Every structure is written in structure tokens, then in C-alpha cells.
Amino acid sequence: MWNNPKFLQRLEESGPNSNSNNDTKEEVAYVETPEDKENFDLVFKDVFLECSLKHGIVEDMVVCENTNPHLSGNVYIKFRDLDSAIAAQADFQDRYFDSRPVFAEFCGVRSFEDAICKMFRSNECDRGGLCNFMHVKQPSQGLLQELLKSQAKWSAERGAQRQRV
Ligand SMILES: [Zn+2]
Secondary structure (H helix, E strand, C coil): CCCCCCEEEECCCCCCCCCCCCCCCCCCCCCCCHHHHHHHHHHHHHHHHHHHHHHCCEEEEEEECCCCCCCCCEEEEEECCHHHHHHHHHHHCCCEECCEECEEECCCCCCHHHHECHHHHCCCCCCHHHCCCECECCCCCCHHHHHHHHHHHHHHHHHHHHHHC
């Protein structure tokens, strides 16, 4: 089993917290509305399901809410198998999201856990959005677990169907 994060997909977010032109240290205060949260969940679910249904088992997925240009809007997806990651990376190369091109590439992050800012989790990161560790934007509570559970069920059913053929 190949167990490293396989590819990185950069989505240029178009939401009000987008700040792709951030070359200053200023950060704009932003309050997420319920509609923003709902839209984020929909995009999160959509990306997860597309990757899972088209390319293979997704083991983890995180979205960065950092404001620095090299992390802002990045989506990291960890596939169980190398072939799935290769297929997904190729498939996303010619794609657009909200009229902006998607840049999908493999990344050297070996562990999401090591790349995630522990201080951000406890609201104590004094580097703010410019931090070089991942500031993970969380989907609604339980969404990722629900997607992983559905994927496991669907995958098991598909495996059972193949054995019957
Ligand atoms: Zn941080």
C-alpha cells in the first residue's frame, strides 16, 4: 500500500477570503456566513466524491485556508493507491474550477499531521494566514467521516459484486 499524500490540487478560491495577491502582511478580517460554510461543504463533498468515484479510495483530504500564495486554497488529497493518484493528477490537469485553471501536482508532504499547524488548531498561531504550516479549513463536523464511511460501504459492495461475476 502506498501511503503518502499523492497529489496536490490547487483551487483558486473565489470566496471573500481569497487573497491571491497577498504580498503584504495585512490580513482582512473575514466572518464566514452560514452560506459560505454550506458552499464550502458542497465543494469539499464534490471534490471528494469525484476523486473517490472516478479514481480510487481517498484516505484523507484537507483544504488550506492560509492566505500566503503558496498555500492559499490548496487541496491535498491522499489516495490509498499510487495508480489512483496518477489518474487523478492527469485528470485534473485540464480542468477549471470557477473559471480558473486547476493545477494538480504531486507533493512531497509525507504526513498531513506533520504539515498541519498545531497552534492554529488551538487558535494560537501568531503567524496568521502567512504561516507556512497548513491552516486547515474544516468542513462541517462529521462530513469527512461520513464521506469516508460511505466510500468504505460503496467499495465493499463493489468488491462483493466483482466476486459474484
Ligand atoms: Zn500556523
